[in-house]
Amino acid sequence: MPRVSRRARARPRRTAAPDPRVADVGELGLLARITEASGPPGPDVVVGIGDDTAAVRVPADRLSLVTTDALVEDVHFRRRTSTPEDVGWKALAINASDIAAMGGRPRHALVSLMLPPDLPVVWVDGLYAGLRAMAVAAGGIGLIGGNLAQAECVVVDVTMLGDVAPGCLVRRDGARVGDLVVVTGTLGRAAAGLVLLDNTMIRNMVEPTLAARAVAAQRRPQPRLGAGRVLGETRAVRAMIDLSDGLALDLGRICEASGVGVRVDAARLPVDPCVLPTAAAARLDALDLAVGGGEDYELLFALGPGDAGAVLGRLERETDTSGVVIGRFVPREEGCTIVRDGASRALGEGGWTHFRRRGARPGAEGGR
């Protein structure tokens, strides 16, 4: 078994003493490691890890934003295909993305962990390395608290606090008929990455640089933090959401909240270069991946036609982020449609939802 002997050579400690497990170091030991790994709290943190609650100062002229999102083992990630660093990065990134989608700045996070007792402690260390890497990349999110509990599988449940000036807050419900639909970056990259993560044969059929980029997007999403903040500051964005569940579903959420319909032009969608070759190799529809695939964490927003030039110009200048107009909001009665080659169809049920109703197409939940 050459594989085993290679591993043994690479980790000689393994034969001397087995890797300690969560149950070996106990809650107090784990808490000490986590406190150390969380890094120093910021100057606005009055009480950090190690008391009944954390305590922070919120600037008097800002609203406090708060959101929570969890990664569940074998639902959102697999320990076989994601490193703990990836999981930590992603757990923080997806929450920071929600703050950005309100026009806000992420500030502090609580990390609620559920861990099986036989989980290697190095996995928790890796998780915190990933959390810290994203915290630093986001301009300094403080890891100021959390909770530890035992469970059958790993759950990383993050609560993120942020803030925003009241006038810069962007909700979902302000899109008006005639507004333009704009999306940052490209679509479908993370969905392509999920296909490639799950199937080595398909991955070998895709150009390696493209494949690596797709897989990286799935493992370590890059939320549009600067872009969200700048878009809020323009005070011209009428509605915004981050693309976690796919364009179709998330655009539908803006429409539902705003009481409007939408007409998307398929030809204008910024489909990621990874998508076509992945779709071809996997015998999937490229448009389905781009429209229905989740986890791109791009920003989707509504702009008045008169504001588009100035807002997209500022976005590009200040954050090097391109925004592409992909359609227009229409009266609710006209529904939510996508036009492709002159034919129009409903935006439909693309995108991934938890607890899909029974009878939905099998496999629709992908590997999440």
Place this chain on the structure above:
Amino acid sequence: MPRVSRRARARPRRTAAPDPRVADVGELGLLARITEASGPPGPDVVVGIGDDTAAVRVPADRLSLVTTDALVEDVHFRRRTSTPEDVGWKALAINASDIAAMGGRPRHALVSLMLPPDLPVVWVDGLYAGLRAMAVAAGGIGLIGGNLAQAECVVVDVTMLGDVAPGCLVRRDGARVGDLVVVTGTLGRAAAGLVLLDNTMIRNMVEPTLAARAVAAQRRPQPRLGAGRVLGETRAVRAMIDLSDGLALDLGRICEASGVGVRVDAARLPVDPCVLPTAAAARLDALDLAVGGGEDYELLFALGPGDAGAVLGRLERETDTSGVVIGRFVPREEGCTIVRDGASRALGEGGWTHFRRRGARPGAEGGR
């Protein structure tokens, strides 16, 4: 099978149409129920459920407090012995208790749920009934957001936001040598309840009123919200913690954070009347239940000897809560001890921790 036919009579709908499951109503259906069940947001909530994040106003002169604590099925509760209303109540109560232990007031909660697809939807309805009941009992905690994810077992992970005037904040680290150790209410009731919940034979040996009170304490803890706030307002409390993991462990945490030791007088402990008969029936040591048993959610705090009369008088007058002096903080070198019948022993490892180190006595984790 008489049991089955009794159930069929009690729930005639079952033969007509089976109780819907989480997977039947889907994420959107569940979200609609939850939004309805969460009740109206308060006046300080700018954005509630249904956007990327919630947004709240924090009064300019207050610190923001934040904490998170989870209940995991088959670790912290069993669906067989706790109703969903109990679980909802407790999930909110244990977080509110942490806010009270800082001298603060609980304000807003996010509820992050992990649910198995085959969970009956009525269970989620019951959970929210319990959450709401506690939210109302706590003087109006707003349920302003959360998350839904799929998992193998139920997890209810609550994040609680609160606030406090900076001068009223009470941490763990301010106890000084010579300070009195004070505890509210009684000790061991919830631990007795856990023993009785798990064993009907033992329960039948305990006087029914006492047994019911113990079980209620375990299922629906009553956090000392008013007492925590008043104690903070006195500005005389030097350190405080809520009793979630048992007197021994939680008092040890104050000592560790404050750099002191402690000497507890066993004869002065306010052992709950449920404890003696339960311990006798279960052949357990009553003092172990009172000192090592968790989940009483009483407040444990440090007072300068000169402040005790005024503070405990005000506590009693304003919140009808009695505080009992159970010992005194001593120099760290003298360690943490409990004195019983003239003999002194280490406060030791009573209380329950997650991920107990291997080799710890089996069964020490109780039914949690």
